[in-house]
Amino acid sequence: MANFDAFERKMTAAGMGDAPIRAFRRNYEALLRNESGLIPEQDIVPVAQLASFEGLATTTTAAPDLLGRAVVIKLNGGLGTSMGLQGPKCLLPIREGVNFLDLMLRQILDLRQRSGAKVPLLLMNSFSTSRETLLYLAHCGAPASAGLADPAQVELMQNQVPKIDATSLAPVTWPADPALEWCPPGHGDLYPALVGSGWLDRLLGEGIRYAFVSNSDNLGATLDPALLKYFADSGAPFLMEVTRRTAADRKGGHLAVRKSDGRLLLREVAQCPDADLEAFQDIERHRYFNTNSLWLRLDLLKAQLAADAGVLPLPMIRNRKTVDPRDKTSPAVIQLETAMGAAIECFAGAAAIAVPRSRFAPVKNTADLLALRSDAYQILADGQVRLHPDRHGVPPLITLPDDYKLVEQLDALGVPGLRRCRSLTITGPAHFPPGTVLEGDVTWNGPWNGTCQSPV
Secondary structure, three states: OOOOHHHHHHHHHOOOOHHHHHHHHHHHHHHHOOOOOOOOHHHEEEOOOOEEHHHOOOOOOOOHHHHOOEEEEEEEOOOOHHHOOOOOHHHOEEEOOEEHHHHHHHHHHHHHHHHOOOOOEEEEEOOOOHHHHHHHHHHOOOOHHHOOOOHHHHEEEOOOEEOEEOOOOOEOOOOOOHHHHEEOOOHHHHHHHHHHOOHHHHHHHOOOOEEEEEEOOOOOOOOOHHHHHHHHHHOOOEEEEEEEOOHHHOOOOEEEEEOOOOOEEEEOHHHOOHHHHHHHOOOOOOOEEEEEEEEEEHHHHHHHHHHOOOOOOOOOEEEEEEOOOOOOOOOEEEEEEOOHHHHHHHOOOOEEEEOOHHHOOOOOOHHHHHHHHOOOEEEOOOOOEEEOHHHOOOOOEEEOOHHHOOHHHHHHHOOOEEEEEEEEEEOOOOOOOOOOEEEEEEEEOOOOOOOOOOOO
16 A cells, blocks of 8 residues: 655755645545545536626726735746647737737736836746756846846745656656656645745735735736726635636636535536536536636734645646656656636635637647737737737637647748637648738638638
């Protein structure tokens, strides 16, 4: 029978503190119990009605004293390997000379200038993104007076956890590359990282009470003053931004209410019994999905952590891989993760608010990147990213073949005008010279020599 001692010794030797070790222990013990985490349809009810962003009193500025008690946390641990990237995804160019990190800096500096409040920005880096992100901040011209180039002022370091040998359930060893013995614990590590790093107590000591957390690749997610005021006035410990599911979101997780205690929860497809898949994918029944943009009351988070013996009881996510993901013949391993949005079920009084799709514009693949690079989106001087008004809140639907799944391949494709394009489906070789404009529903199976402005 496997035991946890070897994991604790390994994590302690690597500098992991008490908070991440306790969180990993909880997940490991759930693995040993073979917990399925399944949530049957009969145990939940759909979310019927939510407060709406459109119903909030519009305000472009919040009281400086309220903003002075807020922090922006961006999850910045991803490399974008699915798009062929080798470095931090936040450094991927969106337009010429502008990347995700540049726009995050513009957004926070503009917020500070408009409000007069020095709203902190924390980047939750991983061991894979920390070095390059901090080097970029040191050389990109971020004002030293803003503290944005100082690691001690801007970095919240994500923990790392051991990969588990799938046969012995002991820590895997891989002498060929010991770094591959570790993996990120998912963005649910936000909570142990805040505690273990000392940032939670530090922020509370500086009078910070409200945290807005979102993915670094979601440029639609900004600290909106109206949402901050709504959250502060609500007194809720936790607020999740959700938006309506579409046909493209049928397989994604959804928000629901647990019958036993009336609390909100998230159900991912891996937590759905096979017999309930039809109900899971019914977007009229389960209408909302998590944008992964969250609002936290830090003082209430600390109180909840104390009530839960220092570890929020997040559902464990089990991933089966090989120790070297590039070598499918290497030993099979289990990687344990948690998701930060799942914490909604840990707080009595947690709430959700329906926001427009404009606040959810992540870049998960090259199709998303092509849309963002096109004139379907506007990038404003203050770093805000918005769909062009002609889009009426609906992004173009883009389908690309595997020939364009990598960023370098997308670069060779070119960027057509998509402001009035409802959908673009490419099934063969293509190249869009500068000035190409696509409108309506476009299917292209190539090749094309560029002599036609709008192939249909």
